[in-house]
Amino acid sequence: MLGAFLRSLGTSDAAIPDGTEERAALYRACLEGRRVLVLLDNARDAAQVRPLLPDDGAPDCVALITSRTHMSDLDRAHPVDLDAMSPPEAFDLFALIVGHERATVERAEVMDVVASCSYLPLAIRIAASRLASRRTWTVSVLAHKLADERRRLDELRAGDLAVKATFELGYGQLDPAQARAFRLLGLAGGPDISLSAAGAVLGLDAAETGRLLTSLVDISLLESAVPGRYRFHDLVRLYARACAKRERRAAAEREEALSRLLDFYLATAARVYALERPGDRMVEHLEPTGHPGLLFETSKAALDWLFAEADCLLACVPKCTGESTRRRTGDLLLGALDLAESGARPRQYETVAQVVCDAAHAAGDSRTEARARSALGHLYSFTGRYGHAERELRRALELDGEDPVVASRASNQLGIVANGLGRHEDAERYLVQALEAFRADANEAGEASALANLSRLHVSRGRTRTGVELAEQGLAIYRRLGAPLRLANGMYTVGIALTRAHRLEEASVHLTEALDLFREARQPLWEGMTHFRLAEMHLAAQRPSEAVAHAEQSLALGGLGGEWRRFSILTVLAKALMGAGQRTRAQDCWRQARALRERLGSPEPEEVRQLLSTSAPDLPAATDPYTGHRDAYGVGPPVTESDPWT
Structure with missing residues (x-):
């Protein structure tokens, strides 16, 4: 490189010395008195430049260096970290x-x-160049080709330009331990990975994992956007996975790494579950793991971990169905049921749960399919999709009703479902079965x-x-x-039972304490439901202004049970507004409720029929003897099966 620079600066071949130090001295002498910008692209390290x-x-001369390496040992350098382009750029x-x-x-x-x-500029340049050279292509043709992640890196090639070739340069400079870490970390799903999870993937302790x-x-x-968490650029991740597939022990290495990651998530999720539910023996019925899981000093720390890892944990599921x-x-x-109950990841949870159901069914694994x-x-009962919930829960009992986990939990949720559909005798039968199954398993939390749930039924x-x-x-017991x-x-x-018994001040104390606890536990849907119950209680106590405040909070936070739940909140808010003398706002809420009811287009849950049974001249009655959650875990009324997530 020095020889080429010296020739460019007018030095003859005969005048170029052999040694690097001598060439560098002559090169710098040639720059004196000139204004030169030296561009050093894709430099390996500081020693090279x-x-x-x-x-x-x-x-008057400066050097502009581009490199993947952070050259912290380069004197007088002014580092500038370049991020990917913004969408407009x-x-x-x-x-x-x-x-x-x-x-x-x-x-x-x-x-x-x-x-x-x-x-990435290079990838965009290559993609655009391919399109520019093919006048018969539309942009949609190119978009379709790049949509397939398995072929994306191969498609990002134009002439001697290739994204993969750029990554190859960096990968080729890694030592064996770095190369292994690079390959295996690309297997993990989710937007990023924690240091602890990365250690599980690699099978290394925290110190060695952190060093790598x-x-x-x-x-x-x-990349490390925040301390303790790491992520790949999307295209780099695809390249890492490609590297993992081409190794000699590729299949075995991938399976071992993902198994270790699964062990880490299962063991730690089980610890969170046990910390949140003392006395619940379900964790004792889970599969053993080769990882002890993380330890947490407080319930808050455990839940913080679960919600921080939610995307990564759920992304691990479909990769581990072998x-x-x-x-x-x-x-x-x-073990991760809190992600379903909190409403934090309902779509993702449903998707991966269905993947497991399908994989277990195809393999004839009735135990896993039942669970x-x-x-x-x-999940379906929590989101008010009672038809879906009943089908899945009954099928679970058919598959493995002897499993203490399925026998107790599926029966419990079926009681909730039957009650929500107004089938009280079925509900009582299922709940008594659940109570017996929990007691047989010495599961106090389940009891x-x-x-x-039996309380709500009564x-x-x-x-x-x-x-x-x-x-x-x-x-x-709790x-x-x-x-x-x-x-x-x-x-x-x-609190709900006391409200129905018209012991309103006692109900207020219980519901207010529940609200504080739900807020601390990061359960926004439960917060919303508790505000709804407080609104009902204040209406019964003839305190409409307080009822309005709680109903509005409930409407903002949402609740379990989908759009029928929103309908219930709107009707209670309308009644409270009417009582507070805000007739115009009350009528607007009632119009929203009517429109919502018409849009749902399915038969009302029993609680909604009761809401509508005794109406004021302009509004439905607010009294609701059995609105919302049917469980100590709780769900709301069913939403329309055709559009459950609106």
Whole structure:
């Protein structure tokens, strides 16, 4: 390189010395008195570029260096970290190459293309150059080619330009330990990975894992946006996975790495579950793991971990449905039930649970299929999709009704479903079965849940005294077990029963305490439901202004049960507004409720029929003897099966 630079500066071949130091000295002498910009592209490290840098004798000369390596040992350097382009910048670069008019006509497709390029200038340049050289192609043709992740890197090639070739340069410079880490980390799903999860993938302790990950960050093959978490650029991740597939022990290495990651997530999720639900023996029925899992000092720390890892944990599930991992994957769904109950990841949870159901069914694995369908039914009951929930839960019992986990939990949720559909005798039968199954398993937390559900059933059928007694029995168990979130569920159930018994001040104390606990546990849907119950209680106490405040909070937070739940909140808010003398706003809420009811187009749940049965001249009655959650865990009324997520 020095020889080429010297020739460019007018030095004859005969005058160029042999040694590097001598050439560097002559090169710097040639720069004196000149104004030169030295561009050093894709430099390997500081040692490679030092001989090429101007010195103090050439103050008007500067060097611009691009490199994947953070050259912290380069004197007098001014580092600038370059991120990917913004979407508008990416569009402008693409349009510059293919022509602005052509790009503008298919702007949406162009944005798909640059997104597939992960907004990297080189990838965008290659994609645009390919399109520019093929006048018969539309942008949508190119977008379709790049949509397939398996072929994307191969498609990003034009002449001697290739994204993969750039990555090959960096990968080729890695030592064996770095190369292994690079390959295996690409297997993990999710937007990023924690240091602990990365250690599980690699099978290394935290110190060695941290050293390897830092070395990959230093050469820009890995990013660390926040301390302790790491991520690949999207195209780099695809390249890492390609590297993992071409290794000699590729299949075995991938399976071992993912198995270790699954063990880490299952063991840690089980610890979170146990910390949140003291006395719940379900974790004792989960598959054993080769990882001890993380330890947490507080319930808050445990939940913080679960919600921070939610995307990564769920992304692990569909990757681990093979013969050796499938059972643990099904159990991970149960261990991570808080993600379903909180409403944090309902779509993702449903998708991966269905993947496990399908894989277990295809393999004839009835135990795993039963547990996965039980988890799926649990989610459906929480979102008010009672038809879907009943189908999955009944199928779970048919598949493996002897499994203590399925026998107790599926029966419990079926009781909730039957009650929500107004089939009270079926509900009582299922809930009694659940209570017996929980007691047979010495599962106190489950027993408390079943008691709470029976309480709700009794209250709905006018048996208020026994409803209060059952709710208080469940709450007493939760108090003894000391589980904050489950204690909140117990408080919530007692509060509803006391409201129906017209013991309103006692109800207010229980519901207010439940609200505080739900807020601390990061359960926004439960917060919304508790505000709804407080609005009902204040209406019954003839305090409409307080009822309005709580109903508005409930409407903002949402609740379990989908659009029928929103309908219930709107009707209670309308009644409260009417009582507070805000007739115009009340009428607007009632119009929204009517429109919502018409849009749903399916038969009302029983609670909604009761809401509508006694109407004011302009509004439905607010009194609702059995609205919302049917469980110490709780769900709302069914939403329309055709559009459950609106």
